[in-house]
Amino acid sequence: MADQLSRVFQALGDPTRRDLVARLAVADATVGELAAPYDVSLQAISKHLKVLEEAGLVSRSRDAQRRPVHLEAEVFDLMTKWIERYRQEAEERFSRLDALLAREDESEGEAP
Amino acid sequence: MADQLSRVFQALGDPTRRDLVARLAVADATVGELAAPYDVSLQAISKHLKVLEEAGLVSRSRDAQRRPVHLEAEVFDLMTKWIERYRQEAEERFSRLDALLAREDESEGEAP
DNA sequence: ATCCTCCTCAACCGATTGGTTGACGAAAAC
């Protein structure tokens, strides 16, 4: 099975699932409520929620027949940590490159 | 075709592609250099790079037969913006919930 | 007990994905 970071990125690679997450950020909801706006079957949404759950983005409890879905926003940190790490590395590289170019500009015209 | 945000998330949903990005954060590299560490064909890596390119995460220039690959870190912002937006919404909701619970605790024991 | 509501599981389907191999293109190197 894939690692969690892969599952989180993959889960959010689908627009419907991102929309579900966006709506769950506002409020918990049942599967039926979540499915209503889309013109796909309830089962399809249930599958999407399973993917989100396996990524750790969402949890489902039980309230009689209802299965309230709840967003687990902490998992976002996994992604932001990864992203920020490499963004920062890339930016540092740019800075070093800038510094190098600046030094080369300075020595321009020396030693004819 | 999918929107860019979907393509970026999907691109990073694959561990090999995340690894390529990680290595490109350190330095630009040619396709051959990038492919060397993995035990898959050069063509497979070329495909991965195409996915990264279509997501806007990477650009390829031309230097003789070489095709240096360069990381375009700005696209990360697309993701972090999306993530931060919904994380924040979710956190605000928690704060409101905490406040509500606090108020209920205060009125505990009143009106017997 | 029976029915109804809410939801999941299972089987299936076409499209996409990550991989393969083989052929080809562009630009040095000979």
Add this chain to the structure above:
DNA sequence: GTTTTCGTCAACCAATCGGTTGAGGAGGAT
């Protein structure tokens, strides 16, 4: 000009994905 190096394109393959429909389970409501 021929060869070699570096890389892409094309066709194919098994596996996964997003969707469907049909059956069924858990738990009120009657």
